[in-house]
Every structure is written in C-alpha cells, then in structure tokens.
Amino acid sequence: MSTTINIIVFGIGNVGSTLINQIIEKHTFFKEKFHVDLKIPVITNSKKALFTNTPLSLNWENDFQTLGQSYTIEDVFNYVNQNQLENIIAIDVTANDEIVQQYIPFVQNNFNIVAANKKANTLHLDFYNELRRVLQQNDKQFLYETNVGAGLPVINTIQDLHLAGEKITKIRGVFSGTISYIFNRFGTENLPFSKILVDAEKLGLTEPDSREDLSGNDVARKLLILSRELELNNEFKDVKITSLTTEKIDALSKRNYSISKELFDKEYEIAKITQPINSVLRYIGELDVVTNTLEVKLVSVPENSALGQLKGADNLIEIFTESYGEIPIVIQGAGAGKKVTARGVLSDVIKLAKQIKKQNLVPIV
Structure with a gap:
C-alpha cells in the first residue's frame, strides 16, 4: 500500500514552480517505485494560497490565478486540521524571513520541513538551536541539502x-x-x-x-x-x-x-x-x-x-x-539553476517520505 505524503508548498517562483511540475510529472514513478503518493493540497505565494482536494495538473498555475485566495498561516493550519491531513511536509522555496519565523509553529503543528531557503540556518544561534530542540521534541525532520550547492550532496x-x-x-x-x-x-x-x-x-x-x-x-x-x-x-x-x-x-x-x-x-x-x-x-x-x-x-x-x-x-x-x-x-x-535546485529539494522530499513510510509501518506495541 502507498503512504500519502501531503506537501504544502510556500513559494512558486522559478524553483517552486519547477518543483511542482517535477512532482506532478514523476507522481506515478514515485508511487510505483517507493509506494509514496505525493499530494499537494496547498500552494502559496506571498499573497495568495490555493487549497485543493483534487490532484494537480500541469495547468495548476491557471487554477492558482483563478482560485487562489488571500490567506494567513492560521488558514493553512486550519485547512490541514479540518481535512485531517497527515504526513505533512512544508516546503520553503522562498527567500524571505516571514516563512522562516513560522518554522517552529510548523513543527508544533505536526509539519516536517524541507527548505531551499537558507535563512533558518543563518539566523542567530538562539533560533538555530531552539528550532532543533523543537524538532527533536516533536520527532520531526528538517532537511535543507540545497542550502549549499543546490543539487550537490x-x-x-x-x-x-x-x-x-x-x-x-x-x-x-x-x-x-x-x-x-x-x-x-x-x-x-x-x-x-x-x-x-x-x-x-x-x-x-x-x-x-x-x-x-x-x-x-x-x-x-x-x-x-x-x-x-x-x-x-x-x-x-x-x-x-x-x-x-x-x-x-x-x-x-x-x-x-x-x-x-x-x-x-x-x-x-x-x-x-x-x-x-x-x-x-x-x-x-x-x-x-x-x-x-x-x-x-x-x-x-x-x-x-x-x-x-x-x-x-x-x-x-x-x-x-x-x-x-x-x-x-x-x-x-x-x-545553481532552477531545475537542479528543484531536483535537490525533491530528493529531500523523497528521502523524508521514505522515512515517514517506514515509521508508519512500525507496529505499535
């Protein structure tokens, strides 16, 4: 059986839009190869969010323009809770500070994080250490391979x-x-x-x-x-x-x-x-x-x-x-480059999705 992974994308610029297209194009491959079903129920930019219960098509940008609505982070949390979404990965492909300030609330709301955004790892050490404390406390992951070298390991x-x-x-x-x-x-x-x-x-x-x-x-x-x-x-x-x-x-x-x-x-x-x-x-x-x-x-x-x-x-x-x-x-x-950076982010997503799937298969004693 496939494990559903719900992906919340913050940022639909060059890297973000390329990433979404890569996920859509390779959806069947990931489902057959790793038994993970990657779904994208929320897409946001700095002004609007698209909330959807249906699978995205490669025309998702048109849907975003016509159906996107103004939002707050609380709206995202409420949508996740109301729809009982599990196995959540927040993807930050922005370059701003505002989303980074939400990382700790993300984790406290049961989100894992994958980020191309470097800000969280270069802010004051107090924030850096507190984020890792909260991650450990909530048994969540934060992956950021693309922070250095885009798609390079x-x-x-x-x-x-x-x-x-x-x-x-x-x-x-x-x-x-x-x-x-x-x-x-x-x-x-x-x-x-x-x-x-x-x-x-x-x-x-x-x-x-x-x-x-x-x-x-x-x-x-x-x-x-x-x-x-x-x-x-x-x-x-x-x-x-x-x-x-x-x-x-x-x-x-x-x-x-x-x-x-x-x-x-x-x-x-x-x-x-x-x-x-x-x-x-x-x-x-x-x-x-x-x-x-x-x-x-x-x-x-x-x-x-x-x-x-x-x-x-x-x-x-x-x-x-x-x-x-x-x-x-x-x-x-x-x-550098949107394709290699997006592929690096996607690699982190798949790595994390496989970990989540493995955790879900461990029997509760």
Missing part, C-alpha cells in the same frame, strides 16, 4: 563524515555558480570583467542587482551553514568577507550601476596580470575548522589545480579531513 557528505567521527580540518571552494561563471571566463578570455558580468546578467545567472552576488554575502551564508554542521558556534558576523565591489560602486543607484560596470575593469585587470604565471583568479569561501576562521576572498590558484580547471557555472567544494590528509574529497557540479 555537500551537506549530506559533511553530516555523514562528522557523525562517523571523521575530523574535518578544512572546507574550501567556489560556492557561487554566478561568480564561478564570471571568473572561469575571465581567466581564459581576453575580455574586460564588466563585459562578462553583463553577459552573466543577460543569462539570468545573477540577482536582479548583481551587486548582491558580488558582495560575497551568499557565499558567507553557505560557509556559516557548514560551520554549524560541524557544531562550531559561529554567527554571520564571524565571517570575514572581502567583497568584489567597492564603496564607490555600492553607493551608486541601481540605474547608475547598470551603466557603470566599467568601474570594475581596472582593478580586476591588474589582479589578473600581476598573479603568478599559469594561474587564474577564483572567488572562494574557506572554513578552517582547526582555527575556526571563515573567509570569503579572491585568490589566485594554479590553472591546473581542481579549482583552476573549473568550467561554466560549476561549484567545486574541497573537504579536507584527518584521514584523507592533503588529498581532499572533491564535490563538483552545477551549483
């Missing part, structure tokens, strides 16, 4: 190593697909930094204001998440960030910034031509576990090194451990 690998007693000494790498694309091209092509940055914007690889990518804050958040996986009690302020922008560039209005990208060119051309021969620039995050230092910085690496050979918009994370010595475990692949 970075967090699971680090968790498995740490729980097995392996001493991780250092983690470093290129954690941003956007920045990877820019410097991978900048290292091999005779083009100004500004031209490649504009290309990245046109391809949709950056945030609407690319200074958000260039600030280094996103890389810093990922480092912070990994440090906390290793039980290091760090806060965001503990990360030393060398931004790729300058105060002058940051002070520009969005409109003026859009026409002033050449302000980047001189600095990065100098950095390029003054580095050692056969080297390339890479913007990396580095966590030294031994000294508990976290840095986001621009470095020069040999072009024949693992980091130096990166192509496209790939991420590459090196995990150094006591057992492996100077030879790191390397995880490489697409670290």
Whole structure:
C-alpha cells in the first residue's frame, strides 16, 4: 500500500514552480517505485494560497490565478486540521524571513520541513538551536541539502563524515555558480570583467542587482551553514568577507550601476596580470575548522589545480579531513539553476517520505 505524503508548498517562483511540475510529472514513478503518493493540497505565494482536494495538473498555475485566495498561516493550519491531513511536509522555496519565523509553529503543528531557503540556518544561534530542540521534541525532520550547492550532496557528505567521527580540518571552494561563471571566463578570455558580468546578467545567472552576488554575502551564508554542521558556534558576523565591489560602486543607484560596470575593469585587470604565471583568479569561501576562521576572498590558484580547471557555472567544494590528509574529497557540479535546485529539494522530499513510510509501518506495541 502507498503512504500519502501531503506537501504544502510556500513559494512558486522559478524553483517552486519547477518543483511542482517535477512532482506532478514523476507522481506515478514515485508511487510505483517507493509506494509514496505525493499530494499537494496547498500552494502559496506571498499573497495568495490555493487549497485543493483534487490532484494537480500541469495547468495548476491557471487554477492558482483563478482560485487562489488571500490567506494567513492560521488558514493553512486550519485547512490541514479540518481535512485531517497527515504526513505533512512544508516546503520553503522562498527567500524571505516571514516563512522562516513560522518554522517552529510548523513543527508544533505536526509539519516536517524541507527548505531551499537558507535563512533558518543563518539566523542567530538562539533560533538555530531552539528550532532543533523543537524538532527533536516533536520527532520531526528538517532537511535543507540545497542550502549549499543546490543539487550537490555537500551537506549530506559533511553530516555523514562528522557523525562517523571523521575530523574535518578544512572546507574550501567556489560556492557561487554566478561568480564561478564570471571568473572561469575571465581567466581564459581576453575580455574586460564588466563585459562578462553583463553577459552573466543577460543569462539570468545573477540577482536582479548583481551587486548582491558580488558582495560575497551568499557565499558567507553557505560557509556559516557548514560551520554549524560541524557544531562550531559561529554567527554571520564571524565571517570575514572581502567583497568584489567597492564603496564607490555600492553607493551608486541601481540605474547608475547598470551603466557603470566599467568601474570594475581596472582593478580586476591588474589582479589578473600581476598573479603568478599559469594561474587564474577564483572567488572562494574557506572554513578552517582547526582555527575556526571563515573567509570569503579572491585568490589566485594554479590553472591546473581542481579549482583552476573549473568550467561554466560549476561549484567545486574541497573537504579536507584527518584521514584523507592533503588529498581532499572533491564535490563538483552545477551549483545553481532552477531545475537542479528543484531536483535537490525533491530528493529531500523523497528521502523524508521514505522515512515517514517506514515509521508508519512500525507496529505499535
């Protein structure tokens, strides 16, 4: 018999809508392969929610527009209770703080959580620890593999190593697909930094204001998440960030910034031509576990090194451990994109669904 898993989706942007379509398209596969019946009774964005008792079709976006209604979180809880929904997974594919503030109420209302949203794992340690206390108290799960590396198995690998007693000494790498694309091209092509940055914007690889990518804050958040996986009690302020922008560039209005990208060119051309021969620039995050230092910085690496050979918009994370010595475990692949991120979220959902099914099959003594 199949176990019904009820999925409440918060956020229907690029990743959220892709995820919903993936669930619909693979529904039969999951039911036959794992005996889990994935249902989506609630879909929300920041303004409206669609509540439905019928299976979604690939035309769900039309239904959302015509049948969606304004809502509060309490409306979601009431709907779940009134319809006696069980085996609930709340999926957060937003980037806002409001949903994160509901994580503890979610758990207290019998929800498990899967999140692409990084906020819950980078807020103050008091919240971080309280969430985990409530999860344990209520026997619920919180999975967030896509917080670092999108669809890459970075967090699971680090968790498995740490729980097995392996001493991780250092983690470093290129954690941003956007920045990877820019410097991978900048290292091999005779083009100004500004031209490649504009290309990245046109391809949709950056945030609407690319200074958000260039600030280094996103890389810093990922480092912070990994440090906390290793039980290091760090806060965001503990990360030393060398931004790729300058105060002058940051002070520009969005409109003026859009026409002033050449302000980047001189600095990065100098950095390029003054580095050692056969080297390339890479913007990396580095966590030294031994000294508990976290840095986001621009470095020069040999072009024949693992980091130096990166192509496209790939991420590459090196995990150094006591057992492996100077030879790191390397995880490489697409670290951005709506399809791979949605697939990573779905992988967490299936992992959790299988756990729920197994728990439901355990006889009550």
